Amino acid sequence: MRTDDLILKCQEAFREKELDLFLGFERSSSGFLKPAVFTSLESLEKISWDPSASLNLATFIPRFKGKKVGIIAPGCVSRSLVILINEGQVSRDRLTVVGVPCQGLIERKKLGDLKGVRFLDSQNGKFTLQRGGQIVELPLENYLSESCLDCDHSGPVLYDYLIEGSSRKNPSGNLEKRVKALVELSPGERLLYFKKEAEKCIRCYACRQACPMCYCESCFVESSEPRWLQAAPEVADNLIWLLTRVYHLAGRCVQCGSCARACPEGVDLMSLLAWANQSVSELFQYQPGLEIGEKPALGEYRLEDPDFFWGGGLTEGKKCCS
Amino acid sequence: MENFEPKIIAFLCNWCSYAGADLAGVSRFQYPPHVRVIRVPCSGRVNPLFVLKTLYEGADGVLVSGCHPGDCHYQSGNYYARRRLEVFKKLLDFVGLNPARFKMAWISASEGAQFAQLIREFTAEVKETGPNQEFVREKADLVRFLNENR
Numbered sequence: 001m002r003t004d005d006l007i008l009k010c011q012e013a014f015r016e017k018e019l020d021l022f023l024g025f026e027r028s029s030s031g032f033l034k035p036a037v038f039t040s041l042e043s044l045e046k047i048s049w050d051p052s053a054s055l056n057l058a059t060f061i062p063r064f065k066g067k068k069v070g071i072i073a074p075g076c077v078s079r080s081l082v083i084l085i086n087e088g089q090v091s092r093d094r095l096t097v098v099g100v101p102c103q104g105l106i107e108r109k110k111l112g113d114l115k116g117v118r119f120l121d122s123q124n125g126k127f128t129l130q131r132g133g134q135i136v137e138l139p140l141e142n143y144l145s146e147s148c149l150d151c152d153h154s155g156p157v158l159y160d161y162l163i164e165g166s167s168r169k170n171p172s173g174n175l176e177k178r179v180k181a182l183v184e185l186s187p188g189e190r191l192l193y194f195k196k197e198a199e200k201c202i203r204c205y206a207c208r209q210a211c212p213m214c215y216c217e218s219c220f221v222e223s224s225e226p227r228w229l230q231a232a233p234e235v236a237d238n239l240i241w242l243l244t245r246v247y248h249l250a251g252r253c254v255q256c257g258s259c260a261r262a263c264p265e266g267v268d269l270m271s272l273l274a275w276a277n278q279s280v281s282e283l284f285q286y287q288p289g290l291e292i293g294e295k296p297a298l299g300e301y302r303l304e305d306p307d308f309f310w311g312g313g314l315t316e317g318k319k320c321c322s
Numbered sequence: 323m324e325n326f327e328p329k330i331i332a333f334l335c336n337w338c339s340y341a342g343a344d345l346a347g348v349s350r351f352q353y354p355p356h357v358r359v360i361r362v363p364c365s366g367r368v369n370p371l372f373v374l375k376t377l378y379e380g381a382d383g384v385l386v387s388g389c390h391p392g393d394c395h396y397q398s399g400n401y402y403a404r405r406r407l408e409v410f411k412k413l414l415d416f417v418g419l420n421p422a423r424f425k426m427a428w429i430s431a432s433e434g435a436q437f438a439q440l441i442r443e444f445t446a447e448v449k450e451t452g453p454n455q456e457f458v459r460e461k462a463d464l465v466r467f468l469n470e471n472r
Contacts, residue, residue, distance in 0.1 A: 183416070191418025191456060220371060228375060234460045240374050243413060247370055250409050272417075279412050284405070298409065301401035307391065308408055310427035310440055 001101055001165035003048055006072070010098055011044050013070050013161050017096045022070040023057045025049055031119035031130075032108070035060070047072070051106050051127060051140060052119045056080055056258035058212035062089045069095060074102030075167065076147075076256035078156035079289030080212040083252055086294055089215055099159030101167040103140060104148030105257070109266055111143060146270050147257025150175045157290060175255075175274040182271060194272075198238035200265040207259035207269060208245065213252045220244065246272045251280035251297030254289045328382035328448040330357045332441075333372065335365045335400075338389035338430045345434030353438040354445040357385070364388065366399030370410040373424055377457050383448035387427040387440070400428075422451045 014022055024047040025033035033053040037060075038044045049072055057071055058080035069090075073081060078097060084090050106127070108114060118130040128137050141149075148154075154167035182190055205221070208214040220228050221241060229237040246269075253273045260269045280286055283306060286297040334340040340361050346353065362368060365388025373384045386407060394400040407426050415421040425444050429437050 187415070187418040187420065189418070190416065194417040226375075228371060229378075230459070236378055236457055236460055239417070239457065240371075240378060243374060243417065244371055247410055247413055250413075275416050276409070276413065279416075280409060283408065298402075298406050301398065301405050303391070303401070305401070305404055306408065307404060308411075308426070309404065310425060310443075311433070311436060312391070312428050 001049070001163055005163055006049055006098075006100065007045055007047055009161050009163055010038075010047050010070065010072065011041050013096050013098055014038075014041055014044060017068065017070065017160075019070045019096060020067040021064065022047070023060055024072045025053045025057075030114070030117065049100050050122045051103055051144070052122065053105055054108065054258070054261045055210055056212050056256045058084060059210060059258065061095075061212070062215040065090070067094070070098065071095070072098045072100050073156050073159065074100050075151065075153040075155050075157065076102075076254050077212075078158040079153060079254040080256065082158055082289040082292055083213065083254070083296070084215075085292055087296065092292070097156070097159045097161070099156030099162040101163065101165030102148075102151075102154045103166075104144040104151065104154070104168045105261070106140070106143050107145035107148075107261055109261075110145075145257045145261050146175065147255050147260060150255070150274075153254075153290075158292070175270055176278070178271050179275045179278060182275070194239065194242075195235055197268045198235050198242055200267050201233060201238040201242065202265060203233045203238060203241055204264065206262040206264060207267075210258040210262035211249070212256075212258070213249055214245070242267070242269075242272065246276050249273060250276035251284070251286055252288055253277055326449060326453055328356050328445065328453070329380065330383040330385060330441075330445065330448060331376045331381045332357050332359050332385040332387065333362050333365075333368050334359055334385075334429075335367075335388040335395075336361055336363050337395040338393060339365075339387035339427075339437070341431035342387075342429040342433045342437045345431065346437040347434075349434045351434055351438035353441040356445050356448075357441050364394065364396055364399035365403040365407075366394075366396070366401075368403060368407070370406065373410065374457075377419075377423060377454055378459050380454065380458055382451070382454045383423050383425070383444060385425045385427065385440075385444055387429045390428040390430055393430060419457055420451055422447050423454060 022038040024036060026036040026046045027048055028034040033048055035055050056077055058077050061084055085092050116132055120128040120130055125140050126137050127140055128135055149172040152171040229240050255273060280297045284297050334343055365386060368386050376384045388400045388403055411421050411424055414424060427440050
């Protein structure tokens with residue numbers, strides 16, 4: 001994929017569809033891509049897309065209600081858009097999607113200290129950085145974020161314009177393995193693991209801000225009546241936050257990893273989210289964000305759903321983990 | 323542990339389970355006194371946050387009960403509850419919080435005897451699980467600091 005092609009395609013989309021604004025990335029002073037809103041054809045000359053981006057752009061869509069918005073979308077973003085359409089957050093006819101190929105995104109936490117680091121370029125599975133006056137070339141594979149290594153929908157599923165190019169293949173399956181390893185631990189060990197993760201959390205809510213599915217105008221954590229949790233980031237309070245967020249995302253998360261990349265403390269959000277998606281797909285045969293018109297898994301029901309209630313059809317013999 | 327008297331919070335739906343509990347009382351069925359009832363309009367009203375919050379504030383067990391499938395006063399509330407609470411219970415299990423502290427049940431307005439039976443069973447299970455120490459509210463640092471340095 002060449003940047004020129006991207007610029008031309010986005011400008012074409014902007015002109016043809018008479019868009020109000022276009023969501024994309026532009027280069028920041030450190031060379032890493034930052035999200036940007038483009039409002040004119042000329043400004044679109046700065047639009048860019050490479051593995052140094054981090055955020056899922058669909059996050060901004062609910063903020064521009066009623067506007068005609070264009071957006072560049074790799075696989076995960078396009079799936080997020082499908083869910084936003086299904087949940088009535090944006091209408092399909094106001095949305096113009098420019099599908100882009102994706103080689104995965106860099107997890108900046110893997111690069112260590114970012115002071116004085118400039119991102120230069122990325123090509124053919126490698127990227128170049130300038131670090132303390134030196135130029136280093138690094139293999140992309142070693143620095144990709146966890147969710148990108150595990151990605152099984154790297155190409156867009158929904159688009160009006162498509163930019164040709166190769167997308168990342170061969171998902172690693174690491175997340176699934178980690179979830180499996182966790183499930184095989186004893187409940188006590190699992191609790192210890194997640195309490196350690198919750199201890200790291202400082203409840204900055206960067207994960208929520210980076211998530212395209214967390215579009216609620218008022219979040220339960222900020223509610224003062226009732227007050228669900230204390231302001232101080234204590235372990236039990238953090239666990240309430242992490243668990244409730246995961247529960248809210250069960251069957252809605254496309255595992256773009258936007259939250260995990262945004263987390264400053266490196267909390268293991270991905271194994272919780274991967275587990276939630278897995279169990280929703282096992283229980284209700286459901287894959288999020290692949291089909292327009294589908295209802296969220298926990299927003300509908302079937303008469304023949306599994307029933308584990310006391311006094312119900314099935315007994316509690318079947319259990320999830322132990 | 324033998325003297326452990328658990329605290330159990332039961333969210334009962336107004337139309338079936340609450341009436342079932344009422345019938346158990348009117349019929350003079352005996353059941354353990356550890357359960358405190360909170361009446362909710364429908365089992366579909368029970369946000370999983372209620373369960374987390376209840377445990378967090380110090381309960382040892384949480385029960386959610388509603389009308390049997392097909393009997394919901396609002397047609398479908400209990401079907402939603404069935405999906406949601408099932409996922410939630412599995413989530414509790416996955417993070418290592420003991421799922422025995424959380425029980426879901428169907429009790430109709432005519433099932434007074436079953437309600438008494440359910441409470442007997444659940445109380446015994448929670449007693450066996452022991453007091454909830456793994457997931458309770460901690461005092462914020464400042465409060466703790468003031469208490470320790472009084």
